[in-house]
Amino acid sequence: MSEIILGISAYYHDSAAALVVDGEIIAAAHEERFTRKKHDADFPFHAATYVMREAGVSYEDLTAVAFYDKPYLKFERLLETYHAFVPKGLRSFLSAMPVWIKEKLFMKKMLKEELSQLGKGEVPILFPEHHLSHAASAFYPSPYEEAAILTVDGVGEWATTTISHGKGNEIKMLRELNFPHSLGLLYSAFTYYTGFKVNSGEYKLMGLAPYGNPEAEETKIFREKIFSTLIDVREDGSLLLNMDYFQFATGLKMAHDKKWEALFGVPRRKEESELDQTYMNMALAIQQVTEEIVLKLAQTAKRLTGARYLVLAGGVALNCVANGKLLAQQIFEDIWIQPAAGDAGGALGAALAARYLWKKQKRTVVQGKDAMQGAYLGPAFDNRAIYHVARKNQAPYHYFEDFDELTQKVAGILAEGKVVGWFQGRAEFGPRALGNRSILGDPRNPEMQKKMNLKIKYREGFRPFAPSVLEEDVPKYFDLDRKSPYMLLVMPVAEQRLKALPANYASLDLYKRLYCLRSDIPSITHVDFSARIQSVNKETNPRYWQLINAFKQLTGYGIVVNTSFNVRGEPMVLTPDDGYRCFMRTEMDYLVMGNYLFSKEEQPVLKNDSNWQTEFELD
Template identity: 70%
Template sequence: MSTAILGISAYYHDSAAAIIIDGEIIAAAHEERFTRKKHDSSFPINAAKYVLSEAGIDYNDLTAISFYDKPYIKFERLLETYHAFAPKGLISFLSAVPVWIKEKLFMKKMLRDELKHLGDKKIPILFPEHHLSHAASAFYPSPFKEAAILTIDGVGEWATTAIGYGNDHTIKIISELHFPHSVGLLYSAFTQYIGFRVNSGEYKLMGLAPYGNPNSQQTKNYKEKILGEMVDIREDGSVLLNMKYFKYATGLKMTADKKWTRLFGIPPRNAESEISQEYMNMALAIQQITEEIVLKLAKTAKKLTNSDYLVMAGGVALNSVANGKLLESKLFKDIWIQPAAGDAGGALGAAYLGWHLWKGEKRHVNNKPDGMKGAYLGPEFNNKDILGIIRKHNAQYKYFEHFNELTEVVAEKISEGNVIGWFQGRMEFGPRALGNRSILGDARNPEMQKKMNLKIKYREGFRPFAPTVLEEDTQDYFVMDSPSPYMLHVIPVKEERLKPLPAGYSEMELYERLYHLRSDVPAITHIDFSARIQSVNKNTNPKYWNLINAFKKQTGYGVIVNTSFNVRGEPIVCNPDDGFRCFMRTEMDFLVIGNYLFDKNQQEKLINDSNWKEQFKLD
């Protein structure tokens, strides 16, 4: 009989469920995609129902359920932290501890109560540690037989960073950095101070950093103050934070704002306000410091394991700029990063641990290209589902009998400057849309970046867009000699594609710099001539590859713009109805679902959908 293990991540942020049968990932999904609540932290009942259905098994057929962390140890950390910082943090203590005592402390019972909605059998529940779950999510699906493991996030139980070693089916944690000293929480503190939301705005901080002036005395001063007053970086990459500047251990905020204002000379930025150069320089300073820490940690991982390969997970592993610098360093022969590197991926790691650690089963390495199946692990929909939304919305469409004919038409629409909603196959697992729930545009079009930010995504105009490139054409556009299937590396655009800069470029206002024509693929060339690339393999995603290849045949360019199919504050679309509604809310020109093509100009306006901007709060 097969061994089926359900992995669960819940109750912090980015709840998810994943299922593994006999060591193979069958399905994984974020709860937010079903509830339409961004970063939904509730028990992933919808995601669990989906993965069980995709696996074709009943809940009562499960061998075990594996939860992604140890609640008792987390509660111990909470109590010890409040004790250490007392009497500070009393208000936070009084709000947090009753919730723990009422709910989270009795996690096993809480989980059993939720699981009753799935079935009535009493199945064993496993509780691996948080960073071990991250480590498992990074190592087990990787293409390496053995590898150094680096996990970096805000905090799990006590650990905030862990270095380990994976070999065959075993994982050993060698070294840990403990709370409150945390690279992830340091970065999140700056995220909040610069006016973005913690746990969702870190991407914005990373995107804003290149607008900082690296030669500015102010940027240098910020770095000196951070390194002199806030954080002590040791040679091994471990950090010691000066907790008088941080409130996250005992308070309801990340930062001690008055102390920061005195130190840096600027107050915390109000959300949605204009971003001045000071905050751009601050973003650059903390980004550069984070890159330095990640590189030192990687060097330590290399030294402790003597491995030629590195795998990574944890929220900080989504810092694709740092990942690009790490790749560029050639410290390791190859690096593999879990595409669902945050807490959602913990569900997958926990399930893997049930198979390899609890059951003691051997590992079969998949290096073609890895065990993640392109991260296409979510639900898929058929023509019946699509026809259902056509009837529901009285949608006008054109159906293509042959998919190749559809790709020819869509490629031409992209080349004409249209923005396309592209909905195919199984939904992606992780925060990136990788060509199955994507919004696409022409990377050559100088107006595309502005149009997609302001008229499609309704988000800040400074934010960059990523390219998808045919894997075999990667080196024609980018300084990279290996695939990047999960959009987790920021890499320089090739020099021969760049345009000369005007005098005084680095002193120009943000949007003057942004809209300067920097390359022959301006829509995906960030302000510092970099791009966060996704390379697409013909075998991993043939439909998406065929579309880009059709575009290449028509234009000579094997690269297009790819951003996630959602508006700001909304989770990535899951089903055809989500896709059609998002299409109608925005100024997207065309929508493709399966073999159906929808032209915006032929549609009626949606009814009773005027409150969607209130429904999806800005992130």
């Protein structure tokens, strides 16, 4: 009889469900993709329904349901925190307590009620700790029999950072840093202060950091003040926050605005306001501090475990700039990062923890290959479903029996400087589009970054784009000697591809720097000559590989620009309906779904469409 475990993460942000059958990850999905509410925190009813349907099982077939954290421990942390900071935090206490007392304190009962919507039957519900769920999501799918495990995020129940040792089917926790002292919350406080949204804008802060000037006196002062006033960092990477400057423990915002303004000499930036060099320098300063702490933590993990490999999860593991610096330091022979490193991945980790730590099942590792299947774990839609969307919208299309012919056609379209929505196969699990729900462009085109940011994604013009490159061609374009399938490493563009820059480059304003020609692949070369790399494997994603290879045969470049298929504030598209609607709402030139090619010029006006700019809240 099969062992079938449903993993659930919910009630904070990025709810998700995952299903593991006899150790194989059958399916995993974010609730937001179904509900179209970005970072949806509700019980993942749609995601759970999907993963069970994908496996062909019903609720009564489940061996267990594993929830990604321990609610009682979280409640304990809230109570003790409010008590420790009395009389501060009364407003926050009064707003949080009714919800906890009415609902979250009775989480098991509430979960049972939600799960009863999925089917009947008495199924055991397990509650692994939050950081154990993260650790399990990083270690068990990794290609390593043994590894050091580093999990860093905002906060789970109490833990904000843990170092563990994974071996075989066991995970042993070795070190734990507790709330309120948190690298993730420190980074989020700077996200807040630089005018971006907490829990969604951290990647913007990371993308802004390279515009900071590392030689500027202001950057050095910011960095010094972070170390001297805001945090006390120890040699092992543990840290203490000066809570006089933070309000997340007891208040309704991240930082004490007036104290930060007095410390840094600059007010909090208003959301959507113009960015000036000061905030870029601040972004660089906190990014440098984060990288330094992550390196110290990795060195401690190496010392404690003696392991050859490191695996990472937790929200901070999505800081791909820090990941690239960590890899370059060669503290470990290699590192592997869970592609759904945030809370959504906790659903998968909880299910895997149940299998290996509760059921104590044997773990099998395939040398050199992880168990994530390229992170293509979401729903797929066949050509018939795509045809129905075309008929419903009276949308003209071109159907290609021969996929080779389609990829050659699309390669030509990309080479002409057009932008293509690319919708194939199973949706990605995790925050990155990896070639199945992607918007594509020509990396050689100096105007492509501007066009995609302002006319397709409708987002801030400074935001960088990632390259998808044939796995075998990675060293031709980047200073990287291994694969990077999940777009979680930022590495330098190969030196031979760089162009000479004007002498005053560092002093130019943001957009003049941005539009300087920096390399022969300018639309994916960030202002610091780096790129967030996705290597594409012929076996893992044959259709995407085939398209990039067709582009290479035509242009000599085995690389394309890849960004997620959505507009700003919208979750990544999931269904053909979502894909066609997003295509029609933007200035995308072409859409490919399955074997169907849609040209924007041929499409009728989209009927009964809402205004996406009011439908989706800006992230």
